Amino acid sequence: MMNAGFRSIFVLAIVILVSIYLHTATIPRMNTKSLQVATDTESSKTLRVALLSDLHIQWSPAAVTVLSELWSGVIEQTPDVILLAGDYINDGSSNDDLVSIGPAIANVFRYSGDIPVVAVLGNHDHWSGADAWTQHLSEAGVIVLENETVMLDAIGTCIRGLGDVFTDHFEYVDFPNICDDTLQITLTHDPAGAFSPKVKGLVLAGHTHCGQISIPFIGPLYVPSQAPTEAHCGLYQDEQRQVFVSSGVGTSIIPLRFNAQASWDLITIHY
Numbered sequence: 001m002m003n004a005g006f007r008s009i010f011v012l013a014i015v016i017l018v019s020i021y022l023h024t025a026t027i028p029r030m031n032t033k034s035l036q037v038a039t040d041t042e043s044s045k046t047l048r049v050a051l052l053s054d055l056h057i058q059w060s061p062a063a064v065t066v067l068s069e070l071w072s073g074v075i076e077q078t079p080d081v082i083l084l085a086g087d088y089i090n091d092g093s094s095n096d097d098l099v100s101i102g103p104a105i106a107n108v109f110r111y112s113g114d115i116p117v118v119a120v121l122g123n124h125d126h127w128s129g130a131d132a133w134t135q136h137l138s139e140a141g142v143i144v145l146e147n148e149t150v151m152l153d154a155i156g157t158c159i160r161g162l163g164d165v166f167t168d169h170f171e172y173v174d175f176p177n178i179c180d181d182t183l184q185i186t187l188t189h190d191p192a193g194a195f196s197p198k199v200k201g202l203v204l205a206g207h208t209h210c211g212q213i214s215i216p217f218i219g220p221l222y223v224p225s226q227a228p229t230e231a232h233c234g235l236y237q238d239e240q241r242q243v244f245v246s247s248g249v250g251t252s253i254i255p256l257r258f259n260a261q262a263s264w265d266l267i268t269i270h271y
Contacts, residue, residue: 025261026256028070029261030073032268034267035267035268045270046268046269048079048267049267049268051085051204051264051265052082052264053189053205053264055105055248059090059104071108074264075111075112078115081116081118081155081157083118083185083187085206085246086123086164087125087250088105090250106136106140109142117142119142120187121169122190123166123189123190126164127167145187146161146169147161147170157183158179158184160175161188162186162199164189164193166224184201185201186203188204189207190207191205192226194231195227195231195241204246205245207248208223209260210232210234211223211259214258244265246264246265247263248263249264
C-alpha cells in the first residue's frame with residue numbers, strides 16, 4: 001500500500017503529465033495527407049494544398065505574433081494554394097473589437113508571395129460581421145467565396161466556396177462550365193454542407209475541431225455539426241464524395257484539447 005507521501009507525489013506527477021499533454025495538444029502541428037481524386041481526364045498531376053481552419057485568434061499582439069509564426073511555417077512548405085476554412089476570431093458572439101482584430105489577422109495572410117489564398121467564412125465570422133471580414137480579407141489579397149467559384153488559372157484548379165451550414169448561409173451552386181476540365185475542390189466551414197444531395201467530389205472543411213475534447217472509448221463530448229459522425233474528423237468517403245475535415249488550429253469555449261491534436265493540413269492531391 002502506498003504511503004501518504006508517495007501517493008501525493010504520484011498524484012502530482014499524473015497532474016503534471018496530463019497538463020503537459022493538454023498543453024501540447026493545443027500547439028498546432030503540420031498534418032500531411034495524400035488524396036487520390038478521380039477526374040474526367042486522364043492525367044498524373046499533383047496539387048499541394050495547405051488547409052487552415054478554426055484559427056480562433058484572440059485579440060492580443062501576442063496571439064497575432066503566434067499566427068504570423070504559424071503562417072511563416074505554412075509558406076515555407078511552398079503549397080500551390082492555401083485554403084482558409086473559416087472561424088478566424090476566437091469568439092464572434094461576444095467580440096466587440098473586430099475593427100482592430102480583423103485587419104490584424106487579415107494582414108498576416110497578406111504575406112503569401114505568389115501563393116493564392118482562398119477563404120470561406122465560419123460561424124464566428126458571421127456572428128462578428130461577415131461583411132467586415134470579407135472586406136478585411138479581400139483588402140489583404142485573399143479571395144473570399146460565399147456560394148461562388150473561382151478559377152485559378154495558374155494552377156488549373158477551380159475552388160468552390162460554399163456558405164456555412166451552421167449559420168444557415170449555405171446555398172448550393174454548381175461549378176461553372178469553365179471548370180469542366182480542371183481539378184475541382186469544394187471548400188466550406190461546416191462539413192454538413194458536403195452532404196447536401198447535389199454536392200459531389202472533394203470537399204475540404206473544418207468547424208468540428210475533431211471534437212476538441214474526445215474521451216477514449218466514448219468519443220467527443222460535443223460536435224456542433226449535422227454531418228454524419230464518420231465525417232467529423234479526417235477523411236470520409238462514399239460513392240458520391242470525399243470529405244476531409246481538419247482538426248483545426250485553435251480552440252473554442254474551453255482553451256483545451258484532449259485526444260484531438262490541433263493541426264493544419266498539407267494535402268497532396270493526385271489527379
